[in-house]
Structure formats: structure tokens, C-alpha cells
Amino acid sequence: MDFSEWTLQEFFEELYNYCFPVNYQMEQWLKLKRSFQNDKKVSAYVHELKELYNMIGTIDKCEKVIKLWYGLRASIQQGLWQDLLNPEISSWEDVLNHASILEIAHNVSDNKDR
Numbered sequence: 253m254d255f256s257e258w259t260l261q262e263f264f265e266e267l268y269n270y271c272f273p274v275n276y277q278m279e280q281w282l283k284l285k286r287s288f289q290n291d292k293k294v295s296a297y298v299h300e301l302k303e304l305y306n307m308i309g310t311i312d313k314c315e316k317v318i319k320l321w322y323g324l325r326a327s328i329q330q331g332l333w334q335d336l337l338n339p340e341i342s343s344w345e346d347v348l349n350h351a352s353i354l355e356i357a358h359n360v361s362d363n364k365d366r
Contacts, residue, residue, distance in 0.1 A: 280307045288323045294355045
């Protein structure tokens with residue numbers, strides 16, 4: 253192996269292969285599959301998804317929106333439907349913006365109940 257003849261792309265690919273286990277990308281896919289909002293804020297959940305998407309690589313925009321949508325709490329999903337959004341045609345930004353507003357609305361009603 254003559255390292256001096258490597259292209260920059262080859263260098264980074266080999267560096268990646270050296271630093272990470274062979275099944276690293278598969279492990280990230282499994283983390284993504286198990287990722288849900290649960291008790292996290294919408295912004296924290298979105299941050300987690302973006303990190304996983306960056307580690308995995310190329311993922312279709314529609315798949316990203318669908319994972320975001322169905323990973324959110326049921327009450328937020330219900331609100332998204334009521335706002336006439338649809339996971340198959342709505343943009344990431346629209347779902348994120350509406351989910352954030354719905355989270356604020358839920359927090360206001362929760363605080364008043366206390």
C-alpha cells in the first residue's frame with residue numbers, strides 16, 4: 253500500500269474503517285430504530301435523530317420525516333394530524349415547527365393543572 257498515492261476520499265474511508273468497527277453503521281441503524289421521544293423534549297429528540305442520520309449517511313427525506321413523526325409522543329402525533337399535516341407529504345420543518353408548538357401547548361395545560 254503506497255499511502256502517498258491515496259486520494260483524499262480514500263484516506264478518509266480508510267481512517268473511518270480504522271476507527272470504527274465493521275458493524276458500526278448497522279449499530280447506528282438499530283439505535284435509530286429504537287429511538288423515540290418518550291420523556292425528551294422535541295428539540296432533544298430531533299437532535300438525537302440528526303446525530304444518527306449524520307452517522308448513518310444518506311437517508312431519504314421522506315424516511316426522516318416518517319421516523320420523526322412516529323417517534324414523537326402520541327399526543328403530539330394527534331395534534332399534527334389535527335393540524336392537517338401528513339407524515340408522507342409534510343416537510344421536516346413543518347412537522348418540527350408544529351410539534352414544538354404542540355409541546356408548548358401541552359406544557360401550558362399541564363402547568364395550569366398543577
